Amino acid sequence: MKILLANKFYYPRGGDCIYTLNVESLLKNKGHEVAIFAMQHPENLPSTYQHYFPSETTFSLFTSLLESFQRPLGSKEVIQKFNYLVDDFQPDIVHLNNIHSQLSPVIAKIAYQRGIKVVWTLHDYKLLCPRYDCLRNGYTPCEQCFSDKIKVIKNRCMKNSLPASFLSYLEAIKWTKEKLEKYTTTFIAPSRFISAKMIQGGFDAGKIVILNNFIDIKKTEYEPFQKEDYYAYVGRLSIEKGINTLVKTAQQLPYKLKIAGTGPLWTDLKKNVSPENIEWLGHQSWPEIKELVGKARFTIIPSEWYENNPLSALESLCLGTPVLGANIGGIPELIEEEKNGMLFDSKNENDLKDKIEIMFSKEFDYQSIAKESCKRYAAEHYYTEIMKIYQQ
Numbered sequence: 001m002k003i004l005l006a007n008k009f010y011y012p013r014g015g016d017c018i019y020t021l022n023v024e025s026l027l028k029n030k031g032h033e034v035a036i037f038a039m040q041h042p043e044n045l046p047s048t049y050q051h052y053f054p055s056e057t058t059f060s061l062f063t064s065l066l067e068s069f070q071r072p073l074g075s076k077e078v079i080q081k082f083n084y085l086v087d088d089f090q091p092d093i094v095h096l097n098n099i100h101s102q103l104s105p106v107i108a109k110i111a112y113q114r115g116i117k118v119v120w121t122l123h124d125y126k127l128l129c130p131r132y133d134c135l136r137n138g139y140t141p142c143e144q145c146f147s148d149k150i151k152v153i154k155n156r157c158m159k160n161s162l163p164a165s166f167l168s169y170l171e172a173i174k175w176t177k178e179k180l181e182k183y184t185t186t187f188i189a190p191s192r193f194i195s196a197k198m199i200q201g202g203f204d205a206g207k208i209v210i211l212n213n214f215i216d217i218k219k220t221e222y223e224p225f226q227k228e229d230y231y232a233y234v235g236r237l238s239i240e241k242g243i244n245t246l247v248k249t250a251q252q253l254p255y256k257l258k259i260a261g262t263g264p265l266w267t268d269l270k271k272n273v274s275p276e277n278i279e280w281l282g283h284q285s286w287p288e289i290k291e292l293v294g295k296a297r298f299t300i301i302p303s304e305w306y307e308n309n310p311l312s313a314l315e316s317l318c319l320g321t322p323v324l325g326a327n328i329g330g331i332p333e334l335i336e337e338e339k340n341g342m343l344f345d346s347k348n349e350n351d352l353k354d355k356i357e358i359m360f361s362k363e364f365d366y367q368s369i370a371k372e373s374c375k376r377y378a379a380e381h382y383y384t385e386i387m388k389i390y391q392q
Helices: 015-029 065-073 076-089 106-113 162-174 177-183 192-200 243-250 266-272 286-295 311-318 349-361 366-376 379-391
Strands: 002-006 033-037 093-096 117-121 186-189 208-210 230-234 256-260 278-282 298-301 323-326 341-344
Touching: 002 015, 002 076, 015 033, 015 311, 015 379, 033 076, 065 162, 076 106, 093 106, 106 117, 106 177, 117 379, 186 192, 186 379, 192 208, 230 286, 230 311, 230 349, 243 256, 243 349, 256 286, 266 278, 286 311, 298 311, 311 323, 311 366, 323 349, 341 349
Parallel strands: 002 033, 002 093, 093 117, 117 186, 186 208, 230 256, 230 298, 256 278, 298 323, 323 341
Antiparallel strands: none
């Protein structure tokens, strides 16, 4: 088959990008032809198709007003370059990922109009929430826009800015649920939670298939499961990830916490939080993460937003390392209490503190966790299921 993968960025920037790269690799290894459509960016990986990529847009103070207005609604450049790529590549499937704003759903419309099947993997809640994360102003869980998109303006949800929120409102009413459903053959929901939210927001349940994300389990081969006396956080250092709650709680405990990752809170956290039991590792490559997570007693996902199907949890479990996760979003679907981890109430420092202490006192069957997780999240299983979706 010939599959065209579309995502805003073409480098390992976040979970959506890593997923796109993993799908590309998986499909190519199985003998399929794969093309890429993304926005130009200095960190993009080399691609045969990069001359089709539309120019970079950042929505910053330096971005022209016209460009900021046009891109989310479907710019001439995106339309032209996507049509060129479709003409030259002639895909059987257009598989969308995170495309809003920088690319826009105009590419779904083009594919539909040209009779090409559209599959869309849902990495966040952008089809329901103009902000994408169901957090009002980035702090408070909110679902008001599921039924009334004007709330994004009233609450100034985008950067607490009226112009930015107004643009997001225009984007939402341009690309309505009815249009997106019409253009898309199948939505892939990586968790039951996001599937339920899509249905709650009025999307047709018959168009949604639940399929967990996957990883290359060969890269998680790690024995003999010898653990050291610390726990670890791997991920973005930002408010919605719950890193402030974690750090505040960790300072009250004697256990060693190793934190890998960067983000908007990196500078402030390093400057203002420096107890001996917290180690800041910054950005880490996969071999370093593998070593860090493989030797940890457990990893922690303290999210305060509707986390979908976090790859960091899948990687941890496939390495045989239990997960202590916030009871929010799709995280509970990954954790069997006291078998491969535990849950705590999101934002609840006291419950988090108690559960960290319990996790350090518990014994887990690390080899069993790795074996069962590798079976569940293997690329081979994903390939079988994704081909059913492509071919249905």
